[in-house]
Amino acid sequence: MKKLLSASVMCADLMNMKKSIQDLEKADIDYLHIDLMDGSFVPNITLGFDFVNAVKKLTDIPFDIHMMVNDPARFLDLMNLGKDDYLCIHYEGDIHAQRTLAKIREKGCKSGLALNPQTPVNCYEHLLDYMDMALVMTVSPGFAGQKIFAGAEDKVRKTRKFLDDAGFKSIPIEVDGNISPENGAKLSRCGAEIFVLGTSSLFIKGKDMTESANAFRAGL
Numbered sequence: 421m422k423k424l425l426s427a428s429v430m431c432a433d434l435m436n437m438k439k440s441i442q443d444l445e446k447a448d449i450d451y452l453h454i455d456l457m458d459g460s461f462v463p464n465i466t467l468g469f470d471f472v473n474a475v476k477k478l479t480d481i482p483f484d485i486h487m488m489v490n491d492p493a494r495f496l497d498l499m500n501l502g503k504d505d506y507l508c509i510h511y512e513g514d515i516h517a518q519r520t521l522a523k524i525r526e527k528g529c530k531s532g533l534a535l536n537p538q539t540p541v542n543c544y545e546h547l548l549d550y551m552d553m554a555l556v557m558t559v560s561p562g563f564a565g566q567k568i569f570a571g572a573e574d575k576v577r578k579t580r581k582f583l584d585d586a587g588f589k590s591i592p593i594e595v596d597g598n599i600s601p602e603n604g605a606k607l608s609r610c611g612a613e614i615f616v617l618g619t620s621s622l623f624i625k626g627k628d629m630t631e632s633a634n635a636f637r638a639g640l
């Protein structure tokens with residue numbers, strides 16, 4: 421699978437979002453990573469469902485929605501999404517993850533399942549048939565600008581082996597949190613294929629977004 425870049429728009433200039441989206445289109449970004457938080461699963465909020473629907477009208481870049489919320493099924497129908505969009509939930513935030521992942525597919529979207537750093541890889545075991553993507557959090561979720569956790573490379577390697585051994589080679593791994601060019605290159609060698617780019621690689625004051633995106637790609 422081609423290595424894909426997913427821009428974390430919570431790291432963009434929130435007061436000039438339209439310009440940021442245009443810059444991301446110019447940079448040929450593959451996905452818009454939109455972090456949705458409920459202030460309970462993570463102690464932060466930032467973006468919401470009306471924002472998702474407003475940005476959907478602005479651009480054709482597919483969405484990579486990251487739901488850092490408890491009981492995400494409550495919110496699925498608040499978003500106007502389609503077949504090219506990922507809707508990713510957290511294992512730790514949903515006691516009915518299997519049903520929610522099935523609902524995401526019924527909605528016509530691609531389903532993703534995220535694990536926090538401390539959550540073991542085998543938590544994916546009974547959900548693989550309902551997953552179109554495995555999101556390996558490389559920081560504890562909720563905030564941009566954090567440092568990658570110590571075991572991130574090992575966890576991505578273990579996740580790739582787990583998926584392959586279970587017969588799910590087609591499920592790509594996405595990594596999210598402090599994905600700098602250096603961390604991206606290391607995690608790419610461990611099996612990551614979709615890279616969430618935030619303050620560590622793309623949204624850097626004074627740096628051209630296209631140049632940053634191209635530099636990141638070149639390093640993979």
Ligand code: DX5
Pocket residue numbers: 428430431453455486559560561562563564565566596597598599616617618619620621
């Ligand atoms: C953190 C979010 C990430 C974050 C990435 O909880 O899920 O998408 O915005 O930002 P950086 O790259 O700064 O870690």
Ligand code: ZN
Pocket residue numbers: 428453454455486596616
């Ligand atoms: Zn995210």
